[in-house]
Amino acid sequence: MLPDLVALARDAFLPWSSTQLLEAARELPSREGIEEEQQGAGAQADPLLELLLEHPEQAAAYLPEECWPVDPVERLAAEMSLPPWLAGRLANEYGEETARRLATCLLEPATLDLRVNLARVTREEALRRLSGEIGHPVSTTPWSPLGLRIGRRLNLAGTAASRSGWIEVEDEGSQVIALAVDSPRSGVIVDACAGAGGKTLALADLVLGPAARRQHAPASPLIVACDVSRSRLDKLTARAAKAGLENLLRIVCIPPEGDLPPSVPEADLILVDAPCSGLGTLRRSPDMKLRHGPEDVDRFRRLQVAILDRWAPRVRRGGRLAYATCSILRAENEEVAETFGASHPEFAVSPSEWALEHLPAGCHRQGFIHIDPLLTQTDGFFLALWRKR
Secondary structure (H helix, E strand, O other): HHHHHHHHHOOOOOOOOHHHHHHHHHHOOOOOHHHHHHHHHHOOHHHHHHHHHHHHHHHHHHOOOOOOOOOOHHHHHHHOOOOOOHHHHHHHHHOHHHHHHHHHHHHHOOEEEEEEEOOOOHHHHHHHHHHHHHHOOEEEOOOOOOOEOOOOOOOOOOOOOHHOOOEEEHHHHHHHHHHHHHOOOOOOOEOOOOOOOOOHHHHHHHOHHHHHHHHOOOOOOOEEEEEOOOOHHHHHHHHHHHHHHOOEEEEEEEOOOOOOOOOOOEEEEEEOOOOOHHHHHHOOOOOOHOOOOOOHHHHHHHHHHHHHHHHHHHHEEEEEEEEEEEEOOHOOOOHHHHHHHHOOOOEOOOOHHHHHHHOOHEEEEEEEEEOOHHHHHOOOEEEEEEEOO
């Protein structure tokens, strides 16, 4: 492996320079010891390896000028540690230069982002308390007024801020989606794929506000959290209780297919935070690129369209339907939105007012919202919004 490592160092793909790596090669076992191992295994000594061990300061001159695949997509895949199919899709959808920059961002470790529960505390007070507890710098997030950011991963479970229900671990990109759906201040809001409730609780924080929670104002919206998994909804119930929201949410477990139960009302806003490949979260979950292949993306796309079709009739006239994923691929994003729009002319694209005011221009394309590590230093998310005519 040593010649490959020297080539990587020469091309600046290792934290060591070529000189540092070659110096380290001197610490390897002696040439005699390696020859004995190879002879015992019936193998021949590698001339380049012998050269590296005897004269590491000269070895770089013997390496070929080009050690990478000639095909641009294959090289992108090799350099950025991507499956070839994914490198090909990114290059096709973003162009090679932007795809390379985005893939580079996806290799960087993610920050630890938190959402402050405004029912319990202000963001400023949470920042002061948490900074004093953990001994690491804590900053406010640049886009979300609910968020805090820590530059490294830490276990915060033992902090008073966490035990008091002041903070929830949630990427700023997820918080931005909750902000960008332009939640109504009254009526009915449904989170159709609530899961463990990250966006559900963020929506509650945004639309209810501390005063409404204390007074249980009659104008406060009803928030209904739905999912096909009872175990995920049980986690949401526990998190809602910790945040002081258990009396303000309705939890409904729905069947995976068929008619929705009568306990799910018509809504002024329905958020479909759809199941997806999760490729926008590669900074946090790099295994996603190996867990899913192109056939999985196609399967998710069919499921996403089916979920939108299922929930569209529950949107009231004049109400809005929001579709979100944590994917960076057109197949799960624009293609799904375009398929739904073509088959549902009663829904018109309705760009987010909050996003138009607060997010960079590059995040807005064809009336849809894109955020990712390159544009906003967040995980990758997509959001489409429609209004029912």
